[in-house]
Amino acid sequence: MxxxxxxxxxxxxxxxxxxxxxxxxxxxxxxxxxxxxxxxxxxxxxxxxxxxxxxxxxxxxxxxxxxxxxxxxxxxxxxxxxxxxxxxxxxxxxxxxxxxxxxxxxxxxxxxxxxxxxxxxxxxxxxxxxxxxxxxxxxxxxxxxxxxxxxxxxxxxxxxxxxxxxxxxxxxxxxxxxxxxxxxxxxxxxxxxxxxxxxxxxxxxxxxxxxxxxxxxxxxxxxxxxxxxxxxxxxxxxxxxxxxxxxxxxxxxxxxxxxxxxxxxxxxxxxxxxxxxxxxLPVKGFKKSSGLVRAFPTFLRGFVHGLVSISPKLDAARCVGCGICGKVCPVVAISDAPGSDRKKLPAIDRVKCVACLCCHEMCPTGAMTAHKNLLARLAEAFR
Ligand code: SF4
Ligand code: SF4
Structure with a gap:
């Protein structure tokens, strides 16, 4: 076909x-x-x-x-x-x-x-x-x-x-x-x-x-x-x-x-x-997403998935305390925590978090960043 x-x-x-x-x-x-x-x-x-x-x-x-x-x-x-x-x-x-x-x-x-x-x-x-x-x-x-x-x-x-x-x-x-x-x-x-x-x-x-x-x-x-x-x-x-x-x-x-x-x-x-x-077609120098395990062959993905992680990390200086991240989290892993200037900062429960990055996607200021661990950064550097 x-x-x-x-x-x-x-x-x-x-x-x-x-x-x-x-x-x-x-x-x-x-x-x-x-x-x-x-x-x-x-x-x-x-x-x-x-x-x-x-x-x-x-x-x-x-x-x-x-x-x-x-x-x-x-x-x-x-x-x-x-x-x-x-x-x-x-x-x-x-x-x-x-x-x-x-x-x-x-x-x-x-x-x-x-x-x-x-x-x-x-x-x-x-x-x-x-x-x-x-x-x-x-x-x-x-x-x-x-x-x-x-x-x-x-x-x-x-x-x-x-x-x-x-x-x-x-x-x-x-x-x-x-x-x-x-x-x-x-x-x-x-x-x-x-x-x-x-x-x-x-x-x-x-x-x-x-x-x-x-x-x-x-x-x-x-x-x-x-x-x-x-x-x-x-x-x-x-x-x-x-x-x-x-x-x-x-x-x-x-x-x-x-x-x-x-x-x-x-x-x-x-x-x-x-x-x-x-x-x-390929656009020179196009930056792919940090999406986990791209750099690895398909048969290695399951193994590598557990080692190469990308997870939400708050940049408190950019956070306006709007609470959107808490509303979109599918597993209710985000709660309010008091911030130093009285605004409410989001606190992430790392046990509950499934790293879906919906909070990163929907944060209006970019304060909820997508953080890569060392192996993820290495994978990105060598891909
Ligand atoms: S969505 Fe972004 S700006 Fe709003 S509370 Fe969460 S991290 Fe802060
Ligand atoms: S990455 Fe997903 S599961 Fe984790 S805190 Fe953000 S929205 Fe919730």
């Missing part, structure tokens, strides 16, 4: 260039499939109320260009939506800061939280680790779904691209359950369980400016200059991993889990890449 991926150069977010590059990438991927009647949903990455220049969220010009592509197929109602991080419940702030509000000026386009039509209990045939999941009804019922992901690193899952973007379809309880394990593989399997419920009809990856380092919230924006399109999320993620410099993308547990279940290409030979050569 073969999987087409379209890729087009796009140097910045100037509207005309994004529209031209989007059209090229989509065409090179074989075009959008036919859209059934009903609402067309664009599942964006709106992790937090962050400005587009921070590269945390899918850029609004990418979303606007996707709307343009959908409209070429018919005059559909279009909804742009996501479930952001647990603590961001103010849809107005989310849509305003991310620039998504601007896209809703187009007639027939609305935006909001993905779970605003309710949540449904689901059990997928391909589930490996979850015994059930609670998922956005709007996502399940959409007549057509475009997955509009952002190319980013991720301290826990290594990459956050098309497959990872679907994690946001689940409610808070399900996402906490997925994070509440110390096993990186279990989290990857759980995310792919969610992805298997209803794979999106088409995938767009915003790789014009991506994120390197300790993503998905606190990495550095990195200019890359591509829009990637495919009907296969896994095939698009192969291209994303190649851009980040992975020689064997299947060493990323998330991708291995999807490939093992036949959800896309299991080898690079199964991908037809239109618009670029594989050799020109």
């Amino acid at each position: 073969s999987f087409a991926v379209g890729i087009a150069k796009c140097s910045d977010y100037e509207r005309g260039e994004v529209e031209r590059s989007m059209a090229l990438a989509v065409e090179r991927a074989g075009g959008l499939p036919d859209i059934r009647a009903g609402e067309a949903l664009v599942k964006a990455n709106m992790l937090s109320p962050s400005e587009p220049k921070k590269a945390v969220t899918t850029h609004p010009e990418i979303l606007r260009a996707i709307v343009g592509e959908i409209r070429k197929k018919g005059d559909f109602q279009i909804r742009i939506a996501d479930n952001p991080g647990y603590i961001f419940t103010d849809a107005g702030a989310l849509l305003g800061k991310t620039g998504v509000n601007g896209v809703t000026e187009i007639e027939g386009v609305t935006a909001g939280l993905l779970s605003d039509m309710g949540i449904r209990d689901v059990r997928g045939d391909l589930f490996r680790v979850l015994d059930g999941a609670r998922v956005s009804a709007r996502y399940l019922d959409a007549g057509f779904c475009v997955n509009a992901a952002k190319l980013k690193t991720h301290v826990e899952t290594e990459i956050s691209c098309c497959i990872k973007n679907i994690f946001g379809i689940a409610d808070i309880g399900t996402r906490k359950k997925c994070h509440g394990s110390s096993s990186q593989k279990r989290l990857a399997d759980a995310i792919v369980d969610l992805y298997s419920i209803r794979p999106p009809d088409f995938n767009i990856l915003d790789a014009v400016v991506g994120m390197e380092g300790d993503g998905p919230s606190h990495g550095r924006p990195r200019r890359i200059g591509y829009i990637v399109a495919s009907r296969s999320a896994l095939a698009a993620d192969w291209v994303a991993a190649a851009i980040m410099g992975y020689e064997n993308p299947l060493c990323v547990p998330l991708m291995a889990s999807a490939a093992e279940r036949g959800m896309g290409p299991g080898t690079r030979d199964e991908i037809i890449l239109n618009g670029a050569d594989w050799g020109e």
Whole structure:
């Protein structure tokens, strides 16, 4: 079986260039499939109320260009939506800061939280680790779904691209359950369980400016200059991993889990890449995430996992005592402790902590850092 991926150069977010590059990438991927009647949903990455220049969220010009592509197929109602991080419940702030509000000026386009039509209990045939999941009804019922992901690193899952973007379809309880394990593989399997419920009809990856380092919230924006399109999320993620410099993308547990279940290409030979050569994709000096055991071959990962650790560490000077880290911790390992200047500092119970790094991901000031032990630093230096 073969999987087409379209890729087009796009140097910045100037509207005309994004529209031209989007059209090229989509065409090179074989075009959008036919859209059934009903609402067309664009599942964006709106992790937090962050400005587009921070590269945390899918850029609004990418979303606007996707709307343009959908409209070429018919005059559909279009909804742009996501479930952001647990603590961001103010849809107005989310849509305003991310620039998504601007896209809703187009007639027939609305935006909001993905779970605003309710949540449904689901059990997928391909589930490996979850015994059930609670998922956005709007996502399940959409007549057509475009997955509009952002190319980013991720301290826990290594990459956050098309497959990872679907994690946001689940409610808070399900996402906490997925994070509440110390096993990186279990989290990857759980995310792919969610992805298997209803794979999106088409995938767009915003790789014009991506994120390197300790993503998905606190990495550095990195200019890359591509829009990637495919009907296969896994095939698009192969291209994303190649851009980040992975020689064997299947060493990323998330991708291995999807490939093992036949959800896309299991080898690079199964991908037809239109618009670029594989050799020109890697971005020179791209800083991968500190995600644990990347540097080791797959068969050593289980052993190395116990020795190479990355865990949360508070930088008290940057902490504003907002308490967000305590709210997002899936295993209730964070409690308030009195700080010297009367603000409440978070105290981490190291016995309970499963090192999921949700507190790092959601900390608004970057005060909860991702700390690597000596072996992790050595692994990083020698990779
Ligand atoms: S570490 Fe971050 S999230 Fe936690 S209280 Fe301090 S500023 Fe808030
Ligand atoms: S303290 Fe932070 S890293 Fe540890 S389990 Fe809680 S959220 Fe995860």
